[in-house]
Amino acid sequence: MTTRLSAQDVTLGYGDRVVSTRLSLDVPDGAFTAVVGPNGCGKSTLLRALVRLLKPAEGAITLDSRSVSDLPAKGLARELAFLPQDPLAPEGITVHQLVSRGRYPHQSLLALWTPEDERAVAEAMVTAEVEDLADRPVAELSGGQRQRVWVAMVLAQDTPYLLLDEPTSFLDITHQYRLLALLSRLRDEGRTVIAVLHDINQACRFADHLVAMKDGRVAAEGAAADVVDAALIKDVFDLPSVIVADPVSGTPMVVPE
Amino acid sequence: MTSAPPASPPTARTARPAILVVGLLALFAAGVASVAVGARAVPLGELWGALADFDPLNGDHLVVRDIRLPRTLLGIAVGAALAVGGALIQTLSRNPLAEPGILGVTHGAGFALTVGAALGLAGSAVSQLGLGVAGSVLATALVYAVGRHSTLRLLLAGVAFSAVLMGVSLGIRLTSPDTLDKYRFWAVGSLAGREQTDLTVPLVAIGAALVGALVIARSLNAIALGETVAHTLGANVARVRTATLVLITVLAGAATAVAGPILFVGLIVPHLLRRLTSGSVPWLVGLSAVVGPILMLVADTIARVLLHTGEVPVAIVTAFLGGPVLIWVVRRYGAGSL
Numbered sequence A: 001m002t003t004r005l006s007a008q009d010v011t012l013g014y015g016d017r018v019v020s021t022r023l024s025l026d027v028p029d030g031a032f033t034a035v036v037g038p039n040g041c042g043k044s045t046l047l048r049a050l051v052r053l054l055k056p057a058e059g060a061i062t063l064d065s066r067s068v069s070d071l072p073a074k075g076l077a078r079e080l081a082f083l084p085q086d087p088l089a090p091e092g093i094t095v096h097q098l099v100s101r102g103r104y105p106h107q108s109l110l111a112l113w114t115p116e117d118e119r120a121v122a123e124a125m126v127t128a129e130v131e132d133l134a135d136r137p138v139a140e141l142s143g144g145q146r147q148r149v150w151v152a153m154v155l156a157q158d159t160p161y162l163l164l165d166e167p168t169s170f171l172d173i174t175h176q177y178r179l180l181a182l183l184s185r186l187r188d189e190g191r192t193v194i195a196v197l198h199d200i201n202q203a204c205r206f207a208d209h210l211v212a213m214k215d216g217r218v219a220a221e222g223a224a225a226d227v228v229d230a231a232l233i234k235d236v237f238d239l240p241s242v243i244v245a246d247p248v249s250g251t252p253m254v255v256p257e
Numbered sequence B: 001m002t003s004a005p006p007a008s009p010p011t012a013r014t015a016r017p018a019i020l021v022v023g024l025l026a027l028f029a030a031g032v033a034s035v036a037v038g039a040r041a042v043p044l045g046e047l048w049g050a051l052a053d054f055d056p057l058n059g060d061h062l063v064v065r066d067i068r069l070p071r072t073l074l075g076i077a078v079g080a081a082l083a084v085g086g087a088l089i090q091t092l093s094r095n096p097l098a099e100p101g102i103l104g105v106t107h108g109a110g111f112a113l114t115v116g117a118a119l120g121l122a123g124s125a126v127s128q129l130g131l132g133v134a135g136s137v138l139a140t141a142l143v144y145a146v147g148r149h150s151t152l153r154l155l156l157a158g159v160a161f162s163a164v165l166m167g168v169s170l171g172i173r174l175t176s177p178d179t180l181d182k183y184r185f186w187a188v189g190s191l192a193g194r195e196q197t198d199l200t201v202p203l204v205a206i207g208a209a210l211v212g213a214l215v216i217a218r219s220l221n222a223i224a225l226g227e228t229v230a231h232t233l234g235a236n237v238a239r240v241r242t243a244t245l246v247l248i249t250v251l252a253g254a255a256t257a258v259a260g261p262i263l264f265v266g267l268i269v270p271h272l273l274r275r276l277t278s279g280s281v282p283w284l285v286g287l288s289a290v291v292g293p294i295l296m297l298v299a300d301t302i303a304r305v306l307l308h309t310g311e312v313p314v315a316i317v318t319a320f321l322g323g324p325v326l327i328w329v330v331r332r333y334g335a336g337s338l
């Protein structure tokens, strides 16, 4: 397993409030990593630190052994794409416009909009199944449609890394599975996917690498089949449960008692 | 959710250049009307003559050259400055109610003029201009010093500081009738009589800031998605915010200094255009620079002919024209369009 992106002994927090202390994580390249854990345990905080939205108080986030804080902003944005938990679209913006914003890191004062940008935007809209909505105002879409539009924006960024904070929230069950299948497909094409997921069974089914967090630390990580057992679920979620094999995928399935 | 078909035309993207062309034609028409119409109506033939074949003994030519044309240019500059300033502040703050004076520009200028008038410094048009600019810049600098870490703090600082300045100036004016008199002339907001001053500096400042606004508009495309997303797209949020604030201050400060507070233009024009531009900031800025002057010239022309006895201040006309349009936009598209 190789790793380009990793957190090394980072202490993360907001002002005086410390969320994680000396947390280390190696994100496996070309794999689908799912981060799970109870509300408030620091999942979003970790993702925000990985994409340099939050500066670690101690330790460093590194990409190819270089601290991400030393990388140029647009250069980093061509490596890491991030979808926050609750993005808010500006008034009046249409789907096509919003998705086009994903091309921002690929543009410069001299290189304005190119056919390559247009192609990436069109492809991202098809992949996220929003091409029929292209000229609709984002404000007039349903929550699930909106979520897929934001996913399309992140895809248009065309980066080797995709970090998504709860991408399946607001989606109906069909679209949840379609999005997860899409992320698996992108992984198969060579991208590295890191997603915060709340449905542990979905995480077990789709992720190659599971990171279970509790109180700001990594409680367990590895392949779902290796790490998920009743003791872990009790420890992390404080939930008594029985673990059975998922009848479809054979991966662990948590059934609360 | 209703199952109604999409409300906006599917051709919004391709329609924008057409809107720009229509806007430029309308601006040209409004410009011609604003030169031709007034207490002394100038026939179109004479108008052309004044430009192509100037005759210093012809009364019509003199009116056009010395009064109407400078005033029209001033109207275009002020309208563009206010509308673009409004587009910038609304985009930066993601707040549809923000207007370009919200950062302290208007009340800073008003305060400086009041103090200047009380000290007997606001006699000439040039000194009034200087006072207005100094007040705007000082007020914005203070607001920036307090609130520079976040856009929300900036707005709060601007509103709070404006309230203080407004209170103090009101106090001064109430105790000094002479000061009130001088201030009143400025405070109604008008292009009348302002064309006689040498306006090279404010006009050049506005022109430069408009160019700057077009350059920075693409970065604002990223900032408009919120600071989190802007950062992850690689935008330098702090730098873009500072540059945008400087531009807003120059635009609103110069416009306010030469024409008084007519800031309503800056509130309404970006609203009218937001849907048409489908969220593209460069288009919003570009079209604001065309539609702002149209509103300003139409309002100023109406202001000139409305009363036989004299002129209605243009700020009053823009409010009368703009208010109903704003209400129409809200009713037509719902508050979500704001």
Ligand SMILES: Nc1ncnc2c1ncn2[C@@H]1O[C@H](COP(=O)(O)OP(=O)(O)OP(=O)(O)O)[C@@H](O)[C@H]1O
Pocket (backbone or CB within 6 Å): A014, A017, A019, A037, A038, A039, A040, A041, A042, A043, A044, A045, A046, A085
């Ligand atoms: N901007 C902030 N300022 C101060 N504290 C914060 C901020 N954001 C989050 N926190 C705190 O940090 C802790 C971790 O928050 P975080 O958002 O990382 O949780 P999470 O695991 O993503 O939770 P959820 O599943 O609810 O999204 C929480 O206790 C939260 O209250």
Ligand SMILES: [Mg+2]
Pocket (backbone or CB within 6 Å): A043, A044, A045, A085, A165
């Ligand atoms: Mg979270």
